[in-house]
Amino acid sequence: MAVITNILKGDCLDRLTEVKDNSVDLIITSPPYADSRVKTYGGINPEKYVEWFLPRSQQFLRVLKPSGTFILNIKEKVVNGERSTYVLELILALRKQGWLWTEEFIWHKKNSYPGKWPNRFRDSWERLLQFNKTKSFFMNQEAVMVPMGDWAQTRLKNLSLIDLGRDESKVKSGFGKKVANWLSRSKAYPTNVLHMATETNNKNHSAVFPEALPEWFIKLFTKTGGWVLDPFLGSGTTTRVASRMGRNSIGIEILEEYYRAALRDVNRLDDKLVDNQVYEQITQVRHIYVR
Numbered sequence: 471m472a473v474i475t476n477i478l479k480g481d482c483l484d485r486l487t488e489v490k491d492n493s494v495d496l497i498i499t500s501p502p503y504a505d506s507r508v509k510t511y512g513g514i515n516p517e518k519y520v521e522w523f524l525p526r527s528q529q530f531l532r533v534l535k536p537s538g539t540f541i542l543n544i545k546e547k548v549v550n551g552e553r554s555t556y557v558l559e560l561i562l563a564l565r566k567q568g569w570l571w572t573e574e575f576i577w578h579k580k581n582s583y584p585g586k587w588p589n590r591f592r593d594s595w596e597r598l599l600q601f602n603k604t605k606s607f608f609m610n611q612e613a614v615m616v617p618m619g620d621w622a623q624t625r626l627k628n629l630s631l632i633d634l635g636r637d638e639s640k641v642k643s644g645f646g647k648k649v650a651n652w653l654s655r656s657k658a659y660p661t662n663v664l665h666m667a668t669e670t671n672n673k674n675h676s677a678v679f680p681e682a683l684p685e686w687f688i689k690l691f692t693k694t695g696g697w698v699l700d701p702f703l704g705s706g707t708t709t710r711v712a713s714r715m716g717r718n719s720i721g722i723e724i725l726e727e728y729y730r731a732a733l734r735d736v737n738r739l740d741d742k743l744v745d746n747q748v749y750e751q752i753t754q755v756r757h758i759y760v761r
């Protein structure tokens with residue numbers, strides 16, 4: 471089965487109008503953060519961020535299938551000695567727009583290097599906010615199971631009497647756990663903290679995803695042949711990974727430089743072809759829009 475990769479240039483607000491309602495299984499993206507990286511691809515004022523984001527997320531809501539998931543990688547920075555609140559405001563506004571805020575994963579950047587600040591420590595994690603349209607979204611938990619090794623060596627090493635029996639919820643919720651049940655298993659479900667190194671080798675863009683990040687969510691939230699969308703594509707990490715994993719994808723990038731980098735990447739074109747604009751003809755063939 472041929473995999474379709476559509477790389478589109480422009481503002482995702484406009485280009486998404488070409489995409490059919492309820493057609494995408496997973497939206498995974500890292501938008502420009504408020505006011506950061508102004509020199510490279512423009513930042514949005516934190517005061518205006520929600521206002522800027524909402525018309526775009528309205529399109530995301532329209533194109534996402536009811537069983538689909540939206541993963542938003544974002545992190546507020548420090549302004550005048552305080553954490554900015556725009557991400558919190560955005561979460562509330564997205565809920566009002568009709569999204570369910572179903573989960574928050576933490577991306578722990580495990581390759582951070584040491585540093586010294588007068589009143590805080592190295593920022594070494596980012597948010598991966600999960601939003602859904604319905605509570606019955608598709609989730610293949612088995613696809614991301616991890617070897618028991620880590621637990622076997624730590625939590626399961628010295629089990630208490632409570633761990634060996636069933637530990638009922640203290641608040642009488644009806645939930646309980648029997649940790650000993652996991653002793654004989656070779657795999658366990660992961661936690662919502664993802665330990666992944668940042669990508670430091672990509673010279674095409676200053677803020678790329680490590681490939682492992684879209685890969686993990688694509689495995690969890692889509693099937694082979696499903697559709698993945700990254701509306702703020704950057705250098706094309708999401709479309710590259712989706713295509714390698716047998717998923718169709720749409721990537722939208724506003725800046726010519728990154729758009730070309732993403733096209734080169736997915737079509738394996740060399741710079742000469744891109745400069746000669748041959749890519750326009752080649753990619754037209756691949757641009758089979760969803761609509």
Ligand SMILES: C[S@@+](CC[C@H](N)C(=O)[O-])C[C@H]1O[C@@H](n2cnc3c(N)ncnc32)[C@H](O)[C@@H]1O
Binds near residue numbers: 483
């Ligand atoms: C944080 S970067 C994404 C990096 C990407 N995850 C990667 O691995 O390369 C955000 C990208 O969104 C692009 N962008 C900003 N506003 C946009 C818009 N309205 N529509 C489409 N792309 C936009 C920027 O040019 C930038 O390349």
